[in-house]
Amino acid sequence: MWQRQTYADLNKKYHRGERWAQRKLDENKINSVVKLNKDTELILTADTTFFSRSEGLTVFREPNLKKIVWWRQTIGEKAEVYRLGKEHLEKNSFTIKAVVLDGRIGIREVFSGIPAQMCHFHQKRIVNRYLTTRPKLLAGVELRDIARTIPRSDEDELSKKLNEWFLKWEQFLKQKTTDQSTGRWFYTHKRIRSAYRSLKINLPYLYTYKKYPKLNIPNTTNSLDGYFNRLKSLLNVHRGLSPQRRYRLIIKILTGR
Secondary structure, eight states: OOSOOOHHHHHHHHTOOHHHHHHHHHTSOOOSSOOOOTTOEEEEEEEEEEEETTEEEEEEEETTTTEEEEEEEESSOOHHHHHHHHHHHHHTTOEEEEEEEOOOTTHHHHTTTSOEEEOHHHHHHHHHHHHOSSOSSHHHHHHHHHHTTGGGOOHHHHHHHHHHHHHHHHHHHTOEEEOTTTOOEEETTHHHHHHHHHHHHHGGGTTHHHHOGGGOOOSSSHHHHHHHHHHHHHHHHTTTOOHHHHHHHHHHHHTTO
């Protein structure tokens, strides 16, 4: 299954025709949740990966059980898709005790009332997106250095660092530039402002895992990201499948069959 094989290769190996291989793949029943014991308590890592601009897959994984517990095809990372997954699990008598997310706007609200952990890796990536990995301005250099301490800090310590940084650079952040062609102004250092705002908004969710130590909440979605990389590697072995057959193959991989 998980090596590069054309229909001709399968025909030779199993002494069957192309239609047989297609039929076997098409016969797989598509579900969107794996079988677990009822009333199971779940710690979820939730994220979406894309195979093309219009073809994505949202997945919920239980890192402690090392199981994919829900998935759905999607054309975008939308809060509604995550809401469907949450409701599906709850209707099937699962209890979501905590969730690890990448900070996408609107998705955290789907899990309102449930402890939510902001992925440390995604938070640092957001900061790097605004500041780059080599900021030119000292304010950006110092802010990026603060972001790099996230895994070694706690909420109080990080909050203190951010407040001290803001007091130091407050006037700098207020600087404005006027567009000579339109007469409109904008903040001169808007990317540094955005990086700071992201850290402040996500601060209450960066250390949820420390507030609930007994739940064994991971502080990143890395286990799921690694799973996505493996999934894409396996799919790459079977290039040329139609979208419908590729999705059925994805289901076989997700369910470990």
